[in-house]
Amino acid sequence: MNAPPAPFIPEQHHSALGVGLVVVGFSSPDEHAALLAPARESLPPLFEFGNGMPYVALQQMLDESAPYGIVHAYNKSLSLDELTDEAVDVIVDRLPGKASPMSLLPIFPLGGAFADVDDDATAFGGSRAARFVVNMDAIALDPATLAADREWVRALWEALRPFAAGSGSYVNFMTDYEEDRVRAAYGPAKYDRLAAVKAEYDPGNVLHRNANIRPGGAR
Numbered sequence: 001m002n003a004p005p006a007p008f009i010p011e012q013h014h015s016a017l018g019v020g021l022v023v024v025g026f027s028s029p030d031e032h033a034a035l036l037a038p039a040r041e042s043l044p045p046l047f048e049f050g051n052g053m054p055y056v057a058l059q060q061m062l063d064e065s066a067p068y069g070i071v072h073a074y075n076k077s078l079s080l081d082e083l084t085d086e087a088v089d090v091i092v093d094r095l096p097g098k099a100s101p102m103s104l105l106p107i108f109p110l111g112g113a114f115a116d117v118d119d120d121a122t123a124f125g126g127s128r129a130a131r132f133v134v135n136m137d138a139i140a141l142d143p144a145t146l147a148a149d150r151e152w153v154r155a156l157w158e159a160l161r162p163f164a165a166g167s168g169s170y171v172n173f174m175t176d177y178e179e180d181r182v183r184a185a186y187g188p189a190k191y192d193r194l195a196a197v198k199a200e201y202d203p204g205n206v207l208h209r210n211a212n213i214r215p216g217g218a219r
Helices: 028-041 055-059 085-097 112-116 143-165 180-184 186-202
Strands: 073-079 106-111 131-139
Touching: 073 143, 085 143, 112 180, 131 143
Parallel strands: none
Antiparallel strands: 073 131, 106 131
């Protein structure tokens, strides 16, 4: 991401392209500091900001990166079982190609309780074995810049695709709801179960302006 002009960021780093590490802990400040120590020692940050905050404030941390009603946006994502050196090389090589300083590439590590649930136990899309979700966000203030970064997202997605087990990912990180990718996001068995539910409660597919699951048997 590009460093925002936030009060806790030194002015000389405003708008600089770099990598931000967000570590969230729900324990004591001392335990949190111990958790951060290896990262601080192995790769000292240019700057850092740590503070206790309510959970609602944590949820709002990135709101200013995409102000409601005034931005143009497009995104795609992929789930990676591993964040290999080769995948990192692709990201590092292509990250400077974005045109908008608002465009960003959040990477979400998964695991823990998320991985303890069987893939077929819920309607959540994607494999519980995946350890990282790479979300590619084009965000711009004007259509022309969005058009440039839409192509940047699509090219990056294609370059990362060989490192993913499939083309599906988290459906909330989709702008183009291609039917094959929606099906891939859920997996065939789960998609068919959801299609059966859709056939019972919405056989006419009225609710279709989304990552659509067609009613069972519909084409």
